[in-house]
Amino acid sequence: MNKKDKKAGNDAETGSGLPETDANLLDKKFSRRDMLRLTGASGLGLLLGGSGVGGILAARQASGPAVPAIAPVQAAAADTIPFYGIHQAGIITPAQNFLCFASFDLTTTKISDVRKLLEAWTTAAAALTAGTLIGSMNDNPNLPPTDTGEADGLTPSKCTLTFGAGPALFDGRFGLAGKRPVSFTDLPAFTGDSLEPQWCGGDLCVQACADDLQVAFHAIRNLARIARGTAVLRWTQEGFQRSGSADPSGGTPRNLLGFKDGTGNPDVTSDAEMRKIVWSGSTDGPAWMNGGTYLALRRVRFRIEVWDRSSLSDQEATFGRHRQSGAPIGARDEFAKLNLEAADASGRPVIPPDSHSALAHGDGSVQMLRRSYSYSSGMDLKTGQLDAGLVFISFQKDLMKQFVSIQQRLSRNDRLNEYMVHTGSAVFACFPGVREGGYIGEMLLG
Template identity: 65%
Template sequence: MTENKQDSLKKPLSRREMLKLTGVAGLGLLIGGGGAGGLMALGRKGSSVAAVEPAAADKQGLPFYGKHQAGIITPAQDFICFAAFDVTAGSVEELRRLFRDWTAASAAMASGQMIGEHNTTLNTPPTDTGEAAGLTPSRTTLTFGVGPSLFDGRFGLKGPKPRGLRDLPAFAGDALDPQWCGGDLCVQVCADDMQVAFHAIRNLARIARGHAVLRWTQEGFQRTGRADPAGGTPRNLLGFKDGTGNPDTTDAVLMDRTVWAQPSDGPGWMAGGSYMAVRRVRMRVEVWDRSTLKDQEATFGRHRDSGAPIGSRGEFDPVDLQAKSTDGQPLIPATSHLRLAKGDGSQQILRRSYSYSSGLDPKTGQLDAGLLFISYQRDMDKQFIPIQTRLAKSDKLNEYTVHVGSAVFACFPGCKQGGYIGETLF
């Protein structure tokens, strides 16, 4: 090998360079193993092989390190790849190592780098599966949480189980299928590119080999930024704008009140984290598509086109639950999703849901499509559970939806560079 070539191998490699290299010299140039242990991120893109420079704004990606994990109050990207894992590790040390490795790999992927370190002597599989080579960071966020089952005594964890971290109670109408429920750990990967998001989940699962196994996954989408450059509120598969009533994520005081677990809430390891509720909600789209527009609007309590509360014009017009029509009936019906979700306004949650479409239900031949509902809150008992209890009981939307999956996770606070996600617990 010439000196020049040796030098170039010491330089940091970008996804694009790595691809080129594997094409030239074969996969054996990259060390493999893929297991937890000593993963290292390779450096950023050099100038020599960057044929197409990504847009400046997307060059660096979103910061992975920080006080809070990204992917909670950061703006929603176009796609999600969600995965729940079951832990097979035998000790907390193993878990700690897994999270250290996941952290290093995640920081690399969030900034568009390849995972893994270069070794010319070992003939083992590459540390990065390669399908994101040459792609931009795509605003990738990776958000990690732990489920109630992690606290079943297997690991003797340092921190106590949070009071509110338990499986959700059974709600009226639930039709939960165990294949979409629970998990010891979760990672929510969101990105503006599906291949980049998939790459992240796949590589995290690979790194976890021998320590954790995938339990269930769900991919999801919204309209893309390309299709909606103005960035309006996305519509769900029932055609309505979904997210209008979310609390303002730029209001730090409000976020502390509604989303972030506070030190006084206990346990200490969760301060700066957030509780995540996940519900896989299947939509009976065929039934919905046969209902009238009037019925559809009465179901949500909002107009379909504008997203405005019934009787108003603008999407963000205040919701007046007292408003009556000329015949004395409430404009926003008693069983509408809006009225029931809002309640007296004292409980708020931050929704960050994605639509899903997972082919056909083999039993009925109907579309298996719906909403991967995800919400973040400071306290499950005071926020999500009372809202969902009201909705499950009388929401008109229940005629068209069925909850088939359910999980709860405590999402850690963020960590500084040099630290790792989960360090406050492990």
């Protein structure tokens, strides 16, 4: 089904231009008896006006013994990453165990609907990241519950939800063309790309990360459900890395090629570095992106069977690093500086200049924050090979100067190209953080 068909199908399904939010459900399906029952217990003002976690918790507490009360949430406080803040969570947050990434197409042409969707997503996201049921109608036998329930009783599991807008949002449908950041466009074609439309683009994205896959999946499923009538899923991709319990030392995770991946990342605890590399500042572009950042996603499939037949020294020359320690070739310490000048007795560079690390590093002046996950999506039935690889995700304040300039170098000369193929691609402008009482993307749509 192409994009147009999907939109038509979705509109026909709901017949409404509005998201199927709690408020809509209340309007449509709440009987007077239901209303009296709940207002008797908790007060209608609370039910309708109780946006955010406080309201949801209060509604849950008041709605009777069938719904677990506030205690599990308090017990899970240590497992919670705050949703509100200057920046969105899920960017400099240490990567959780699992990723569930979703790209959405808007099916509405009304900016007011987009605003309503982002408001509804904000309310839901605050609940989802706090580990509470979303909505306030989860114990009424006569209605579909507002929360799908599979995360009921689970801890927040460090769930973060990160929202972004694709370049397509600024294509004129919503009167936002004038607000597009100057260099924010789809990525150019790179040498060797083999992109499949089913893994590319989108109007909006949600990156859900959590230490539990069911929690991350639950978040995406419920956000997609809330979006019905306004936006439809375009593609999703799950990802994983070694879990925290499998590596209590918290060392750099290894990708599916067996190498430590993330060693050369900038220091996320340094505000100065993050301002220089990741966060869009007040003089970097439109005011609505101040405190936001740009996300580049590439779905990279590994030619695992070819890699597995190559020798250890070939593999190490491909990355320019030792497999076991993660150190640059010739060094012992994983975090030793890449010395691209070092030569062996015959005058050959110790670290091959066309190795992935050497090319990605360049002269060291351009950096980005990588926050990738491995993926495994079964096997390719045509070839019998595994469809597995990397959901490469990076955050940077300028896509062209950072991601594009590095990827141009890599796509032409990287030794790693022999072992991988880029099958998906998308970029999103991740909004600044949400203040309590505000909503995602408020500075753009408000």
